Amino acid sequence: MHIVLVGGTAEALLLSYHLVSEHTVSIVELEAELGLPVQYPGRVIDRDFLSDYFTDDQISFLMLHPNPDGWGCRWDWIVKHLAANVARRGVQCYTRTRILSCTSTEAGTVINLSGGERDLPSHLYADRVIAMRPLESAGPGKRHHQWTPNLPEQFPETKLRTWFGGSVLPTDAQTAPFPDLRLKRADDITELWWSTPPSWTPSHGYFEQCHVRLPSTVDLLSFDGVISRVREFLNTFV
Structure with a gap:
């Protein structure tokens, strides 16, 4: 399958990390850079989870600092390291890219794209399109995706x-x-x-x-919480 994840969130990167071994995965992001602006607490509760996704050097680079409620670090570096690792595994990330339309057909979904990247394709064909952020989310200059005529699947969130x-x-x-x-x-x-x-x-x-x-x-505001949500959602691909 070709799976398109819309929104370069930590959830999207972790999901792509698991899926790319068996599927083609693309990530579409409005921002120019994954991980910025920072919009999530830099918090890890169980640092042993990190070794599933990062090298020892990357974990050392995070400079985890002990806190009563876990370990503190810069969240943007968690996302940047994840982005580098999934790219090495074959995930295609399209930054500064906006969806102009999303059309379901018998053969799959056609997504028309617009962006500033030189090698950006004009469209993608996908078997599943999953919005990783709320559909009304906006990027720089209040740009947002155009979900017409068909809405994508929405990554499930807790309250x-x-x-x-x-x-x-x-x-x-x-x-x-x-x-x-x-x-x-x-x-x-x-x-x-x-x-x-x-x-x-x-x-x-x-x-x-x-x-x-x-x-x-607040207990879900951590890297551990992201992992939990992603692993639960992976069951929909069985």
Whole structure:
């Protein structure tokens, strides 16, 4: 089968990692670079899971920092290493690419594409098209995919809620009002995540911040949670 995953999320990369040994897999992403902007906590609970997907050198590069709720790291490096590894396994990633139409036929689904990459094909033929983000998600300049005339399959998610995340200096983090998740990283930055946006503002400002729809339970906000969701979804390919 040719499987097209729309959205270069960690879930998409892990799913492609498992599928590419038996299927042709393509990933379509609106952003110019996988892993940016960061919209997920840099958190690993059981670091033993990492050896299933990363080399020892890559794990060392993550510089995992111990926290009461797991290990803290930069999430963009988890995604970047995953992207490099799936590309080596044969997954094709189309960045800066927008879907113009999605048409189901008896032979499969035809996806028309538009983008800035030199070698971008004008269309893809797929047996399964799976949206890895909510269909209304937008990219740079509020660009979004055109799901006409046929909607894709949607990657299943648990109950979602809007989270506010920001990265700050450790001195500012000490005065932060009760974040739902606090992650110290080895680069001397602390991530703070709230299920309700705080009125508090750090003295030195945020290095990065985002409002994003993620699983509503803080226990699922981790690399381990991503693995669990992907492995459960893999059963639909049996």
